Amino acid sequence: MSLYSETPSAALLPSGFSDLLPGEAEAEARGIACVMEAFSRHGYERVRPPMLEFETSLLNGSGSALSTQTFRLMDxxxxxxxxxxPDMTTQIARIASVRLQDAPRPLRLSYSGSCIVIGTPGREADRQVSQAGIELIGPDSAQADAEVVALGATALEELGIKGVSFDLSMPALALGLIESAIPAADQDELIQALNRKDAASVAELGGPIAEMLAVMLQAAGPAxxxxxxxxxxxxxxxxxxxxERLVASVAAIRERAPSLRLTVxxxxxxxWQYHTGLCITVFSTTSREELGRGGRYVAGQEPACGLTLRPQALLRAAPVPPARPRCYVPVRLGGEDMAALHAQGFATVSALEADADPAAEARHLRCTHFWRDGAVHAL
Amino acid sequence: MSLYSETPSAALLPSGFSDLLPGEAEAEARGIACVMEAFSRHGYERVRPPMLEFETSLLNGSGSALSTQTFRLMDxxxxxxxxxxPDMTTQIARIASVRLQDAPRPLRLSYSGSCIVIGTPGREADRQVSQAGIELIGPDSAQADAEVVALGATALEELGIKGVSFDLSMPALALGLIESAIPAADQDELIQALNRKDAASVAELGGPIAEMLAVMLQAAGPAxxxxxxxxxxxxxxxxxxxxERLVASVAAIRERAPSLRLTVxxxxxxxWQYHTGLCITVFSTTSREELGRGGRYVAGQEPACGLTLRPQALLRAAPVPPARPRCYVPVRLGGEDMAALHAQGFATVSALEADADPAAEARHLRCTHFWRDGAVHAL
Incomplete structure (x- = not known):
C-alpha cells in the first residue's frame, strides 16, 4: 500500500494551514535563522518550550485571555x-519564573516556533503562526523598553526590510484618565468610541475629559x-x-536608533491582552500586515518587556534572497570535486545513473550549471 | 494580572514534553541547521508542511499505520x-504527489519540524519528537538507496558524531520466504519468534525453511x-x-562511503510500518538511542526512499559545540564598537544603566568578557 493514496479531496488542508514549497520554506528558515542570530549576538539566549502543555499552565494568569483561541486535547x-x-510568551514567562528563577537578572531569552490558534470561522487567516521573539525579564525601565525596540529594528534591518515603523501606545494612560473621570458604567462605551476613532461620540461621552481625549485622538501620528x-x-x-514613562522610552529608543520611524x-x-505598559506594533511600508508586536507585561512576579516577530509576515515584506546555484554532477563524482563545488556555494544534484546528455538532464532538473570533463559549465 | 502566576504544580509539563533551556535549545537549533545545510548542499530542497491536517489526508493510505499514535482535534x-x-513522511508524500506532481523527477525534498505522538502511558519517552529528513522520490534503484544512506552519513559526520553505524534490513526477503513455505495460519507465530531472535522456536516452527531461517538469524551482523x-x-x-537488491544497495553504498560501518x-x-524495500536504522557507538530511520516506500504512485534523523537523539550523541563568548558592554556603547565585537564572534550583553563595577556585573551575568576604556577584557 502506498503512503499517500492520491485523491484530490484528501489533499485539501484546513483553512489557515498551508504547505511551504521549495523556495518559500527555505526563505522562511533563512529569515528565522537571521533574526535569531541577531537576537543571539545581543545576548538573548534561546529556549524552546514544547508545542503543548497542560491547560492549567498554558492558560495560567493573564494567559487566560487567549483561552478562546486555544485548541485542547485530552492527555x-x-x-x-x-x-x-496559541502564543509563546506565557511559556517564556513560565520558564523564566520557574525553571530559570535562579538565573541572573536581567534575563534575556529568545525563542522561535509555531503556534496554533483556532481562528475565526469564515475568515481566511493563518491559524498556524510562526513566532520568533525576545523577552527581557527583570528590569522595568525606559532603557529596557528601548533595548527591545532597537533590537527588533536591528533584526528587521538585517532581513533587508525597508520602511520599518514602530507604533507605540500606552493603554494605561487613556484608561487611567477614563477611570479617574468617568463613571464605571459608562467607560466601556467611551472606550469603544476611542477604538473606532469616533471623535463625535468621544466628544459626547467624554464628560469632563472630552477635550483631553479629543487632543489625544488628534495626537496619533509621528512620535x-x-x-x-x-x-x-x-x-x-x-x-x-x-x-512620563512614554516620553522616557521614546527618548531612549531615539538614542539607540536615531533614524527609526516611531509613531505614537x-x-x-x-x-492588548496581557500588557501593562508600553505596547509595540511593527509595520513596514512594504507590507500592510503587522510584522510583529510586543510590549511590557508581568512575567510571574517580575517586570518584563518582549517583542514577537511573525516570520510569515516578514517574508512577505522582505526581499527574496538569491537561490543557491545548482550544479548537476555525474553519479560518481569524486569527493574532492564535490567539496570544491560546495565551497563555491553550489548545491550539487547527482545523477543516479550514467548519462548521455548531462546538459539536458541538468535543465530538466532545474539546475543552473552542470559538470563535464572536469569543469563546471553554466546552462 | 501577571502572565504566569507561579505555582509549582502549574509548572509541570505532561510526560514526554519538555523545555529546552539556554545551551540545549541553541545546540538543537544548530544541529538542525547543520543537517539541513548538508541536505541543501546536496540538492534537497526544503518544504514545510503544517503541524496538523485533516485526519483523512494525514492518515491516508499506509499512513493509517500511525493512527493509534495520533492526536485528533475538531476543526x-x-x-x-x-x-x-505523528510523522512528516506522509506529508512529504502528499506534497510530492499533489502539490509537486509536475516537478521533475528525481524529486529531492528535505524537511524539519516537530511531530507529536500519543506515546504509551507509563513509559517515559519523548512525545514531541523533532525530525529532520530527506526524501528521494521517483527512482527505484540501488544508487538511489545509496544516495540517501551516504547523505545521512555525511550529515552525521558534519555534526561530529563518531562511530556511526547504518543497520540495513529487507523485511520483504524473510517475509516472502515465509509466505512461500508456511501456511498462513502459522506465519505470525514464526514472525514473532524471529523478532525475539528465538532460534529454538524458529527451528520448531520453520518447517521446510527452518534451516534457511537459522542461517539468516546467524547472519545478522557486519554487512x-x-x-x-x-x-x-x-x-x-x-x-x-x-x-539481489540488498546486495546491489550495499555495493552502491560502499562505493560512495567506503569507510561507513554497515550491518545487515x-x-x-x-x-517498519509503511516500508516496502530496504529499511535503514542509524546508530552510533556514542549513544544507545536510534539516531534516525528510514527506507524505501511508495509515495502516492511513485517509488521513494527517505531517511529521518532525530535531532534530540543527535544532540545526545554529538559533541557539545563551544558557547559563544559573551562580552558585557556599557549602556551607550557605539554602533561601531558593537559591530566590531560581533564580528569577533562575541555576543554583547548591554548594561541598562551606568555601572560602577562592570567586571562584577559581567560576572553576575555569566559573561566571559567585559568592555572598559575602549577595550575588551577577559574575566
Missing amino acids: PSSHRMMALR DRALDMLASLDFPVGVRPHF DPVDFRG | PSSHRMMALR DRALDMLASLDFPVGVRPHF DPVDFRG
Whole structure:
C-alpha cells in the first residue's frame, strides 16, 4: 500500500494551514535563522518550550485571555486537558519564573516556533503562526523598553526590510484618565468610541475629559509631534507617570536608533491582552500586515518587556534572497570535486545513473550549471 | 494580572514534553541547521508542511499505520476532524504527489519540524519528537538507496558524531520466504519468534525453511559477512530479487562511503510500518538511542526512499559545540564598537544603566568578557 493514496479531496488542508514549497520554506528558515542570530549576538539566549502543555499552565494568569483561541486535547497518560500553544510568551514567562528563577537578572531569552490558534470561522487567516521573539525579564525601565525596540529594528534591518515603523501606545494612560473621570458604567462605551476613532461620540461621552481625549485622538501620528501635543495636557497625578514613562522610552529608543520611524497612538487599546505598559506594533511600508508586536507585561512576579516577530509576515515584506546555484554532477563524482563545488556555494544534484546528455538532464532538473570533463559549465 | 502566576504544580509539563533551556535549545537549533545545510548542499530542497491536517489526508493510505499514535482535534471551522502529525513522511508524500506532481523527477525534498505522538502511558519517552529528513522520490534503484544512506552519513559526520553505524534490513526477503513455505495460519507465530531472535522456536516452527531461517538469524551482523552467508541460501525465484537488491544497495553504498560501518539484519521486521524495500536504522557507538530511520516506500504512485534523523537523539550523541563568548558592554556603547565585537564572534550583553563595577556585573551575568576604556577584557 502506498503512503499517500492520491485523491484530490484528501489533499485539501484546513483553512489557515498551508504547505511551504521549495523556495518559500527555505526563505522562511533563512529569515528565522537571521533574526535569531541577531537576537543571539545581543545576548538573548534561546529556549524552546514544547508545542503543548497542560491547560492549567498554558492558560495560567493573564494567559487566560487567549483561552478562546486555544485548541485542547485530552492527555491519555494523565487524563488531564492539554492545550496547543496559541502564543509563546506565557511559556517564556513560565520558564523564566520557574525553571530559570535562579538565573541572573536581567534575563534575556529568545525563542522561535509555531503556534496554533483556532481562528475565526469564515475568515481566511493563518491559524498556524510562526513566532520568533525576545523577552527581557527583570528590569522595568525606559532603557529596557528601548533595548527591545532597537533590537527588533536591528533584526528587521538585517532581513533587508525597508520602511520599518514602530507604533507605540500606552493603554494605561487613556484608561487611567477614563477611570479617574468617568463613571464605571459608562467607560466601556467611551472606550469603544476611542477604538473606532469616533471623535463625535468621544466628544459626547467624554464628560469632563472630552477635550483631553479629543487632543489625544488628534495626537496619533509621528512620535515627536504626538508627545508635544500630549505634553500640553494636564493629566491627573496618578496617570501622569504613564505619560512620563512614554516620553522616557521614546527618548531612549531615539538614542539607540536615531533614524527609526516611531509613531505614537495614545488611544490604542485594541488587541492588548496581557500588557501593562508600553505596547509595540511593527509595520513596514512594504507590507500592510503587522510584522510583529510586543510590549511590557508581568512575567510571574517580575517586570518584563518582549517583542514577537511573525516570520510569515516578514517574508512577505522582505526581499527574496538569491537561490543557491545548482550544479548537476555525474553519479560518481569524486569527493574532492564535490567539496570544491560546495565551497563555491553550489548545491550539487547527482545523477543516479550514467548519462548521455548531462546538459539536458541538468535543465530538466532545474539546475543552473552542470559538470563535464572536469569543469563546471553554466546552462 | 501577571502572565504566569507561579505555582509549582502549574509548572509541570505532561510526560514526554519538555523545555529546552539556554545551551540545549541553541545546540538543537544548530544541529538542525547543520543537517539541513548538508541536505541543501546536496540538492534537497526544503518544504514545510503544517503541524496538523485533516485526519483523512494525514492518515491516508499506509499512513493509517500511525493512527493509534495520533492526536485528533475538531476543526470548528469545517466541523471535520484534524490530526496532529505523528510523522512528516506522509506529508512529504502528499506534497510530492499533489502539490509537486509536475516537478521533475528525481524529486529531492528535505524537511524539519516537530511531530507529536500519543506515546504509551507509563513509559517515559519523548512525545514531541523533532525530525529532520530527506526524501528521494521517483527512482527505484540501488544508487538511489545509496544516495540517501551516504547523505545521512555525511550529515552525521558534519555534526561530529563518531562511530556511526547504518543497520540495513529487507523485511520483504524473510517475509516472502515465509509466505512461500508456511501456511498462513502459522506465519505470525514464526514472525514473532524471529523478532525475539528465538532460534529454538524458529527451528520448531520453520518447517521446510527452518534451516534457511537459522542461517539468516546467524547472519545478522557486519554487512559483508551477512551477505556472504545469505549468498549460500537457495531463495525461491520470487524472493531472490529482494536479496539481489540488498546486495546491489550495499555495493552502491560502499562505493560512495567506503569507510561507513554497515550491518545487515535479514530478519528484522520490527517497527517498519509503511516500508516496502530496504529499511535503514542509524546508530552510533556514542549513544544507545536510534539516531534516525528510514527506507524505501511508495509515495502516492511513485517509488521513494527517505531517511529521518532525530535531532534530540543527535544532540545526545554529538559533541557539545563551544558557547559563544559573551562580552558585557556599557549602556551607550557605539554602533561601531558593537559591530566590531560581533564580528569577533562575541555576543554583547548591554548594561541598562551606568555601572560602577562592570567586571562584577559581567560576572553576575555569566559573561566571559567585559568592555572598559575602549577595550575588551577577559574575566
